[in-house]
Amino acid sequence: MKGFSYYTCADLSSATRALQELKGAAVKAGGTDLMDLLKERRLEPTDVVSLHAVKQVAVKGELSALATLQDVADSAWVKENFPAVHTAAAEAATPQIRNVGTVGGNLCQHSRCVYFRNRNFDCHATGGEGCPALDENAFHRYHAIFRGTHCVSAHTSNLAPALMAVGAQAHCLHPDGERTLDIGLLYDLNPAQGKPNHLTLRPGELIRAVQLKPTPLARNSIYVEFRERQSFDFAVASVAAAVHVEGGKVRQARIVCGAVAPIPYRARAVEDAMIGKALDPAKAAAAVVADAQPLAGNQFKVVILKRLVQRALEGLKA
Ligand SMILES: Cc1cc2nc3c(=O)[nH]c(=O)nc-3n(C[C@H](O)[C@H](O)[C@H](O)COP(=O)(O)OP(=O)(O)OC[C@H]3O[C@@H](n4cnc5c(N)ncnc54)[C@H](O)[C@@H]3O)c2cc1C
Structure with a gap:
């Protein structure tokens, strides 16, 4: 690991000021991600600002x-x-x-x-x-x-x-x-x-x-993931879904997929198509993966994601 100067800040305001002054400094909260990157020398900052004392x-x-x-x-x-x-x-x-x-x-x-x-x-x-x-x-x-x-x-x-x-x-x-x-x-x-x-x-x-605001949508939400080791592992794919259903019709829907894109993947077009209709988990699941572009080695993720979306929506109150 390359050496760096270490600064501890007692509150977030002083941390933001320190970061502005120390251009290029890294931030350490728990350090479970950052320390790996420093040890692997993927990041080599001159300064590290710790939030540990906040x-x-x-x-x-x-x-x-x-x-x-x-x-x-x-x-x-x-x-x-x-x-x-x-x-x-x-x-x-x-x-x-x-x-x-x-x-x-x-x-x-x-x-x-x-x-x-x-x-x-x-x-x-x-x-x-x-x-x-x-x-x-x-x-x-x-x-x-x-x-x-x-x-x-x-x-x-x-x-x-x-x-x-x-x-x-x-x-x-x-x-x-x-x-x-x-x-x-x-x-x-x-x-x-x-x-x-x-x-x-x-x-x-x-x-x-x-x-976080408690809403009917938020209360009717679910998170499911597929991982290879049950003890602990990063998800191969994950789905967070939430729906607000009234009178048998979807009023609001959110489907957000993890570990399938460089950022969390929100299936907005599918959410919009669900509004005003009865909840149809299988149809929504097929629509979420319709635009997937897997690589040669991860085509299985399309199948897993489709099953996860269906499982998530089936787990919500309709
Ligand atoms: C073996 C292993 C298994 C893991 N499994 C999972 C898993 O299943 N699911 C999962 O989600 N994660 C997983 N992780 C990742 C772990 O959950 C995250 O690393 C952890 O939540 C990061 O929090 P931290 O406080 O340690 O972040 P740090 O390492 O301190 O910081 C990570 C990054 O976030 C930035 N940062 C930290 N706090 C702030 C802030 N307040 N504002 C702006 N930027 C900030 C830092 O600058 C740094 O770049 C795993 C990690 C390991 C090592």
Whole structure:
């Protein structure tokens, strides 16, 4: 690991100011993602700003960005009003990682693409040309089936699709002030060359908290995933879905898929087509995967995603 200066901030405002001054500094919350990237020398910042001392763990009304995944999984309020978010947090990673990994870090975690994670390869995200994952002999198993222009990595956050399905928003803090974004707007499918993540956050900007509003849609939400090891693993594919049904007709629907695109994949056209009709899980599931463009090594993900969408919608109150 390359040496760096380490700064500890007691609150998020001073962290955003430190980040603005220390151009190119990395942020460490729980560190479960960042430390791997530093050890692998994929990121080599001169400065690291730690949020470890920030005391902010609210999990009611809003989720603090510093709340751990376990804080979210333990919250009765989240479980009752946002079942998709509760399941997504409770099923992520291992107990050890859930105890230190934070909400903000989970939303901002880097791609798990094996080529991005290996400093012997270059790609669009590291400032290079092309995508090693598109090589015909590449290892495609865990890559995207809905592609970006330059990137076919899969976004593996459990929380992002679940929070999008329940209509959550992120409060983002910058030295110039605070702004509020729908969770989906935190992500950019086609970032600039050399940008190591798919985030729309500006330099120095941090997620302060995630706002959750209990609604009929959010209460009728679900998160399902397929992973290879049941003990712990990243999802091969995941689906967060939510519907508000009245008088047998869908009034509102959200279907957000994880681990199938470089950012959480929201099936907006399918959601729109469901409005005003009876819930038809099989039809919606077929429509979600209709535009999939799998790689040679991950065609199985299309089948898995279709089954997950159907299973998720069948698990909701119609
Ligand atoms: C073995 C293993 C298994 C895992 N399995 C899963 C899984 O099944 N599902 C899943 O979703 N994840 C999984 N993860 C990833 C893990 O959940 C996330 O790494 C964790 O939630 C990240 O939180 P953190 O606080 O440790 O982030 P950090 O490592 O501290 O930060 C990660 C990134 O987020 C940025 N960041 C952190 N906080 C903020 C903030 N408030 N505002 C803006 N940017 C911020 C940092 O700058 C950094 O770039 C796994 C990780 C490992 C190592």
